[in-house]
Amino acid sequence: MRGIRGARASRDAEFTEFVQAASPSLLRAALVLLDSREDAEDAVQVTLLRTYRRWEQAKQAPQAYARAVLVNACRERWRHRRRHPEISQDLDELANVVSFAEAVDRRHVLVRVLRQLPGIQREVLVCRYLLDATVAETAAALDIAEGTVKSAASRGLDQLRQLLYDEEKRDRRVHPR
Amino acid sequence: MSIHADDEFSLRIALDSELGDVWPGEDLADLVIERHRRTRRRRVAGAVSLVVLCAGIGVPLGLSGPGSKPSQHDPGQRPDRHTGSVVLMPPVRAGAGLVIGRPAPVLTAVAA
Numbered sequence: 115m116r117g118i119r120g121a122r123a124s125r126d127a128e129f130t131e132f133v134q135a136a137s138p139s140l141l142r143a144a145l146v147l148l149d150s151r152e153d154a155e156d157a158v159q160v161t162l163l164r165t166y167r168r169w170e171q172a173k174q175a176p177q178a179y180a181r182a183v184l185v186n187a188c189r190e191r192w193r194h195r196r197r198h199p200e201i202s203q204d205l206d207e208l209a210n211v212v213s214f215a216e217a218v219d220r221r222h223v224l225v226r227v228l229r230q231l232p233g234i235q236r237e238v239l240v241c242r243y244l245l246d247a248t249v250a251e252t253a254a255a256l257d258i259a260e261g262t263v264k265s266a267a268s269r270g271l272d273q274l275r276q277l278l279y280d281e282e283k284r285d286r287r288v289h290p291r
Numbered sequence: 292m293s294i295h296a297d298d299e300f301s302l303r304i305a306l307d308s309e310l311g312d313v314w315p316g317e318d319l320a321d322l323v324i325e326r327h328r329r330t331r332r333r334r335v336a337g338a339v340s341l342v343v344l345c346a347g348i349g350v351p352l353g354l355s356g357p358g359s360k361p362s363q364h365d366p367g368q369r370p371d372r373h374t375g376s377v378v379l380m381p382p383v384r385a386g387a388g389l390v391i392g393r394p395a396p397v398l399t400a401v402a403a
Contacts, residue, residue, distance in 0.1 A: 126324055133320035142310040158315065162323045224309050243303045244310075271302070 129166055132176045137162070140184055143244045146228050147188040147236060157187040181245050182255040185237055192233070227277045235270030238263055 140161060144154035161184040165172045172179035228236055234256070241252040242263075249267075253260045316322070 126320075129324065130320040133323070137315040137319055138313070141315045142306070142313050145310065145313060146306075155315070159319075159323060159326070162319065163327055166323055166327050222309050224305055239302075244306055274302075 125169055128173060129169055132165075132173075132180075133162060136177060136180060139245055140180060143240045144184060144188060146225050146240050146244065147185075148191060149229065153191055157184065157191060160187045177245075178247075178251055178255065181241065181247060181251070182257075185241070185255055188237075223281060224278075227274060227281055230277055231270055231273055234258070234262075235266045235273065238266040239270045239274070242267055 137158060141154060141158050144157045144161075145151065148154045148157060161180055164183045164187075165176060165180045168179070228239065231239070237256055238252060241247045241255055242249075247255060249260050249263050252263045256263070258266075
């Protein structure tokens with residue numbers, strides 16, 4: 115009995131250490147991949163829960179495991195939104211009411227621009243530049259070929275540059291110097 | 292905003308600076324562990340109640356439990372395949388069961 119408790123305590127300690135190290139980047143990635151802070155926090159919780167459930171398997175490479183789980187959790191959320199557009203509408207209305215959250219969100223120009231990218235490009239850029247994954251790790255997390263990662267990263271960066279340029283032009287028009 | 296999206300390093304720095312104030316709750320790990328244990332407890336309770344329910348329905352129907360009868364010996368089963376205990380009977384000749392016992396003939400000694 116004491117052995118089981120000891121094993122559980124050591125497992126919990128390992129997991130807590132991992133969460134402290136990895137959760138900020140996971141939350142930031144989810145924030146870019148999803149549209150709201152609430153959704154991002156939910157997705158991170160689901161990711162960590164699934165990682166904890168399979169900790170014996172995940173602890174060999176917890177970062178890579180959590181990365182793949184996070185991407186899947188975010189995709190599940192997109193699919194759910196697509197199937198239930200009424201929820202998205204409710205949340206949009208809620209977003210109008212919560213003006214403070216919107217005001218905070220407005221500061222995140224880059225995040226907003228990244229959210230305009232197509233799904234796969236956004237996922238690749240998030241994995242490569244927010245979660246610090248290599249091309250091979252990104253390919254494994256997204257379950258795509260390495261060549262697709264490279265092309266999606268290249269196209270995504272091109273589009274991001276264009277969108278940022280447009281954003282800057284619009285900003286100058288609104289606030290002329 | 293002065294970032295160069297084609298420069299990996301500057302994109303990483305820009306993202307870090309923009310999302311630098313985004314932090315998860317401090318007790319996130321405890322929250323996740325607690326949520327996992329709560330779910331597991333609920334699952335175990337569900338499984339136990341399902342077993343109790345099945346046993347509760349099954350026993351009165353005679354499907355299981357102490358009231359059920361042991362399996363009967365199948366006479367058509369080959370003896371070498373049989374796994375239960377059987378009392379071996381000696382082979383009986385054909386028609387032996389139909390012979391009605393007659394009293395033995397009384398031999399009388401006839402005096403010559």
